[in-house]
Amino acid sequence: MQSPVDLNTEPPPLLEQEIPPEVTGSTPAWHRQFRYVLVVSAAILALVVVSFFFSFRTRPAGKSRAQVSNSDLVRAGTMRLKGTTEAVQMRAIIAPLLEVEHAPTLTVTKLAANGARVKLGDVLAEFDRQAQIREFIDKEAEYQKLGNQVIEEQAKEIAARAKDETEIKLAESSLSKAELELQKRELLSNIDAEKAQEALEEAQATLRQLHETFDLKRKAAAAAIRLLEIQRDRAAQVMQHAQANAEVMLIRSPLDGVVVMTTIWKQGRMGAVQEGDQVRPGVSFMQVVDPSVMQVRTFANQQDFFNLHVGQTAKVHLDAYPELVFPARLEEMAPVARSGDFSSKLRSFAVVFSITGNDARLMPDLSAAVDVDRTTQAGAAGTF
Secondary structure, eight states: OOOOOOTTSOOOOOOGGGSOHHHHTOOOHHHHHHHHHHHHHHHHHHHHHHHHHHHHHHSOOOOOHHHHHHHHHHHTTEEEEEEEEEESSEEEEEOOOOSSOOOSOEEEEEEOOTTOEEOTTOEEEEEOOHHHHHHHHHHHHHHHHHHHHHHHHHHHHHHHHHHHHHHHHHHHHHHHHHHHHHHTGGGSOHHHHHHHHHHHHHHHHHHHHHHHHHHHHHHHHHHHHHHHHHHHHHHHHHHHHHHHHHHHTEEEOSSSEEEEEOOEEETTEEEOOOTTOEEOTTOEEEEEEOTTSEEEEEEEEHHHHTTOOTTOEEEEEESSOTTOEEEEEEEEEOSSOEEOSSOTTOEEEEEEEEEOSOOTTOOTTOEEEEEEETTSOOOOOOOO
16 A cells, blocks of 8 residues: 655755756757847848849840840841852853763862952863873874875775776777687688687686676775775774863863862862862862852741742841841742751742842852841742
């Protein structure tokens, strides 16, 4: 049995170090410092948020630089198209294709400088033509030799024909004499009569043989002469082909303009042709352009195309030379669209603008921006 608790007994007093802080109500120093830092940080963050909000409200609403630029273009009644410059008059220069002769490559021995101005007839490029010149000289000598042989054989045939004709005349005379002797057969003895008959038959056989051999000799002589003539003509054709090949390997300018080198695949890499390089026949390695008349070829999408009309004015800006601005006019519009680069459903139409004016820096294959004036009076439908 437990003894009863005495309610009048006072509990023993607690020691001072056993009283927790929550009971006494005091706060540690580090806790007070943490709350102070937290309150200050919250106040600073609130100030930053409020200042950013007021600055955003006070700034005028607008778009990005690019969007503002496009909006300005729309408000100004213009439309921008991208394209490249090209010459209206130009000629592509290709490595010559040789007649009869098969050459896998041609060696460049002389070449006009890129960007050089040339006149009509100036030498643009020259390929190694020593083989063609040597063949021309050899065939020319052979042609002359065969020509002399033909003349010699013809002279021999004339002499042989005259000789054969003389022999036929003599045979005819012998036959006439034998016929006269045979007519005196009644006055001759049997032996003389038989001799006269044999002489007649012999004269007839000789004349007949001479006529037969005469035709055969003429045919043989004509065949021999014809063979020499064929060889002579063949040598003449080879000589002419060699001369023509040597001439085409010296390329001259077809018009007044500027030389523009074309990048081609050569010797395992892409690059412009230089002296000493080997080029395959039929490959275009150079262009001669007339920079006095230039144009810009652009491509318009399906939506912008219906806002374009022949005769609209425009301004051309060159990306390489921003300070250059040329007036232009829409000249051609393609009637058929081409497939897009990324999707077959997206179509683009070729549009050509003629450039008014000229500058030494205006060259082909420069990227350009064309600002089309949409307020220009519409013209007729264009053609491409």
